[in-house]
Amino acid sequence: MVARLYGPPVALGELEAELSAAADRQLDLPVRADEVRMDSARMLRVQGVPHPMRREALDQLAARVRIPATYLHRCPDDLVALNVNRWLERLSGELLIRIEGDEVRAVLSARYQPVSHLSLVRTVLEQVPDDTPARYELSPLHFVAQVLTPTALSDDGMHGGLYLGNSETGHRVVELHALVYRVICLNGLILMDSASTLRRRHTKRASDTLDEARSMAREAWQTASRLPGRFEAVRSVRVPDPEAALDRIAVRYQLGPDLGRALIDAYRIEPGNSLFDVINAVTRAGNAPQLELTDRTELQQLGGRILDLAERGERWL
Structure with missing residues (x-):
């Protein structure tokens, strides 16, 4: 299987077709x-x-x-x-x-309870139309998808959505989170809100994990519908020196030099002097193709974490 990196959204039906073809092999x-x-x-x-x-x-x-x-x-x-x-x-x-095909793709304990990418998508999105926009990344080790509301929920082209993550080879847990996606920069902000978040190891019955995911998805969609307004609200929070703030974010959250450079590069594409612009740079850096998926996901989750901390009046820097 050749890795497919995030790109512009495609129809959900196209994603299902690719997962179905892989499952047949x-x-x-x-x-x-x-x-x-x-x-x-x-x-x-x-x-x-x-x-x-x-x-x-x-x-x-x-x-x-x-x-x-x-x-x-x-x-x-x-x-x-x-x-x-x-x-x-x-x-x-x-x-x-x-x-x-003919290759051994994983050697796992008999305790491992596989959740297939296809069953996760079909279960969580069973009521979602086939033409719903979805971005996804697929490799031999992992699958992640951002499934979006069909229409923008703000004048700035922001959509709500769901983030799904899975591995069929023991390399990550089953995940579901609410997200907000900004079309102008292919930018997904993942909210790690416990009320709309699922993280499950592959150690319980797959049917139970899928039932949990189906139930959690309803709450996550509702959370996602409110996210664009919450993100827009931080435009009023001024940040005097955004690049310095991004440098301090890299230090505070122990991002390392590669991620730190990605933050500055992303900010310079669309600069501004508000907290919105800082968070936007963090999540936009989550699209940097030179970074590993774990790093890109970390940045998209960090954007959501900073937004959540700022809203609660807690220290984010």
Whole structure:
């Protein structure tokens, strides 16, 4: 699977079609540990059938048998097989092997309760029309989507929406948050409000997680419909030196030099002297293509956190 980065919104139906096509190529194999072996070509034999392994799946297998993944990647192929098989022989219990096409995409504990990207989208958005705008990012490790209100909720082109996050390979939790999206800068601000936020590990029944997500989505849509007005309200809060404020934000929230530079770069695209402009720069930096998804998501969530703190009169800087 080739990673797809955030871009302009597409129709929700297009997103569903891509997720459905991916699901058709996927297979789960619950197996005993003694039904799994590595061969000298780094192929994982599952019940005797050889499968190529994605790097991240080999990392998971290494963790499962308690071999440092960095060491395993440096080993010649025959030594990889020798090491892995030696410890697989001592491993008891069951594993969940997740396959896509012919490749092993994940090696997980049998306790892992998969929530598919497709079922998350269909459950949470079951009443949402197919032409609803959605931005999304999809890679072998993660899926995130921003599903937007069809029409703007402010004169500045701001939409309410939902943020969904998931991994089918054990690399992140199931997430749902309210958000506000600003068309002019492809800018999503994620609100980490506990009343409209869901974060669940893949350790409970998938149907229970999906039921929670469906219920939480109703509250999140209502929260999202109010967000544009809340964001607009901070235009009246003056910030005398926005670039200095952004530098202090980078220090206060321990963002590091790459994210700090992204804040300044984003601000200079659309400068201004209000708290709105500062928050806008933080969330706009969350689109910087040179940053990892975790960093971009952190910036979009930080924008929501600053907005929430400022509204409550608490220290945000």
